[in-house]
Amino acid sequence: MFNLSNPKKFQNFSDTIYPWVFYGSFISVVIGLYFSFFKSPPDYLQGETVRIMYVHVPCAWLSLQIYLIMAICSFVSIVYKHPLADIISRSCAPIGACFTLITLITGSIWGKPTWGTWWVWDARLTSELILLFIYLGHILISNSFEDVRKGDKNAAILTLVGVINLPIIKWSVDWWNTLHQTASISKFSSPSIDPLMLTPLLIMTSSMMLFFISILLNRVSSEVLKRKIEIIRINQNN
Amino acid sequence: MKKFSALFYREIFIGFRNIGNLTISLSFFFISIVIFIISLGPNPEMLSSAGFAIIWATVLFTIILSADQFFLKDFVDGSLKELQIIGYSPESIIIVKVIVMWIFLILPLLLFTPILSLMLQLQSKETIYLLFSITLGSPSILLIASIGTLLKKKKKNNKVLLLILVYPFFIPILIFGVGSIQSSDSMVNNQSNFLVLIAIFLITLPITLISGKYAFKEVNK
Numbered sequence: 261m262f263n264l265s266n267p268k269k270f271q272n273f274s275d276t277i278y279p280w281v282f283y284g285s286f287i288s289v290v291i292g293l294y295f296s297f298f299k300s301p302p303d304y305l306q307g308e309t310v311r312i313m314y315v316h317v318p319c320a321w322l323s324l325q326i327y328l329i330m331a332i333c334s335f336v337s338i339v340y341k342h343p344l345a346d347i348i349s350r351s352c353a354p355i356g357a358c359f360t361l362i363t364l365i366t367g368s369i370w371g372k373p374t375w376g377t378w379w380v381w382d383a384r385l386t387s388e389l390i391l392l393f394i395y396l397g398h399i400l401i402s403n404s405f406e407d408v409r410k411g412d413k414n415a416a417i418l419t420l421v422g423v424i425n426l427p428i429i430k431w432s433v434d435w436w437n438t439l440h441q442t443a444s445i446s447k448f449s450s451p452s453i454d455p456l457m458l459t460p461l462l463i464m465t466s467s468m469m470l471f472f473i474s475i476l477l478n479r480v481s482s483e484v485l486k487r488k489i490e491i492i493r494i495n496q497n498n
Numbered sequence: 499m500k501k502f503s504a505l506f507y508r509e510i511f512i513g514f515r516n517i518g519n520l521t522i523s524l525s526f527f528f529i530s531i532v533i534f535i536i537s538l539g540p541n542p543e544m545l546s547s548a549g550f551a552i553i554w555a556t557v558l559f560t561i562i563l564s565a566d567q568f569f570l571k572d573f574v575d576g577s578l579k580e581l582q583i584i585g586y587s588p589e590s591i592i593i594v595k596v597i598v599m600w601i602f603l604i605l606p607l608l609l610f611t612p613i614l615s616l617m618l619q620l621q622s623k624e625t626i627y628l629l630f631s632i633t634l635g636s637p638s639i640l641l642i643a644s645i646g647t648l649l650k651k652k653k654k655n656n657k658v659l660l661l662i663l664v665y666p667f668f669i670p671i672l673i674f675g676v677g678s679i680q681s682s683d684s685m686v687n688n689q690s691n692f693l694v695l696i697a698i699f700l701i702t703l704p705i706t707l708i709s710g711k712y713a714f715k716e717v718n719k
Contacts (some may be wrong), residue, residue, distance in 0.1 A: 378617070386536065
């Protein structure tokens with residue numbers, strides 16, 4: 261088994277799997293879009309607008325998952341001081357912010373025809389907006405120091421504090437009586453969603469995950485190379 | 499005129515270099531509006547009646563808190579003095595700075611305002627009034643704020659002092675800026691509010707330029 265915590269070995273590993281992940285995401289997004297446009301029925305209440313779900317829901321799931329990854333990496337970086345954890349956390353933040361922004365935008369496009377308004381200040385939407393600000397804060401604080409490592413440490417602390425927002429987002433629809441609908445897909449019970457709609461949703465989710473992994477690998481390996489170049493420069497100057 | 503454009507390009511160049519400051523100012527603008535909304539409660543009717551005033555007040559605070567980033571660095575590294583030695587008059591420096599501040603601070607705020615007014619359930623008519631009144635009111639706010647930053651140069655890191663220094667001069671702008679929506683039923687009143695904002699700008703421009711000249715003299719001492 262390869263030891264992925266070694267940056268060099270991680271580099272080799274990511275170079276090997278990167279094309280598979282990237283083209284896999286490309287192929288599965290085509291299949292997922294085909295299924296969601298032609299093989300799934302329109303909703304009896306919302307009509308064709310329900311197809312926004314196939315972008316909105318995977319992005320929302322990913323925005324939470326990426327934050328969870330960042331939180332785990334921050335924990336590892338604080339406890340074990342592992343350099344790769346910092347790099348992964350730093351590379352995740354802009355991707356997570358993008359997915360959160362896509363969630364908010366598609367959600368408001370979906371909200372206009374179904375709720376009659378672009379935006380309401382209910383618990384789910386507000387907490388998702390706060391998640392966007394936590395991502396932005398992470399990006400700003402990790403770039404605001406001359407020393408990259410110092411920025412990473414501060415950002416890790418911020419990320420661990422912000423974890424408290426995750427359960428609030430997840431269960432906000434159950435805790436408060438909100439306009440946003442409750443979760444219809446759960447692994448433990450039978451989902452209250454038609455299999456014809458579930459299939460494209462799952463395909464789209466897997467394609468977005470693959471896309472996320474491919475961008476993440478790209479960003480992490482470029483960040484590792486950047487830091488190597490910096491070390492080489494410092495050694496040359498000395 | 500050629501010298502003027504050279505100064506302008508210099509400021510634009512610096513503005514693009516410090517684009518991170520813009521992100522922080524915009525985040526401040528957005529987050530303080532979110533705080534207002536959370537403390538007011540999500541009731542759409544209340545939000546739509548208070549939204550205009552919330553956005554105006556937050557624009558004011560954003561300008562005050564981010565105004566000194568345009569002067570402070572030039573003051574600290576001495577280029578403010580250097581520019582005067584080269585032969586730029588204090589007036590031209592202030593005018594160029596204010597134009598660049600408008601481009602790098604107010605323009606992004608204006609771009610964000612329609613999104614925020616959607617989130618605050620403002621009507622499209624109100625949004626247009628809001629954009630007009632911010633556009634007309636912001637140049638005078640920037641002029642006054644830049645004089646304030648020059649005056650408080652000796653105390654570098656105290657941003658609240660600036661607020662205390664300049665808030666009396668903001669009050670008429672705020673009154674007529676927000677007033678443009680309170681009388682939105684009749685077109686005549688509305689136009690008169692916009693005209694008053696323009697008049698305030700035309701009065702502030704010479705006064706701030708003259709007082710800016712003396713503020714520069716104080717800074718150079």
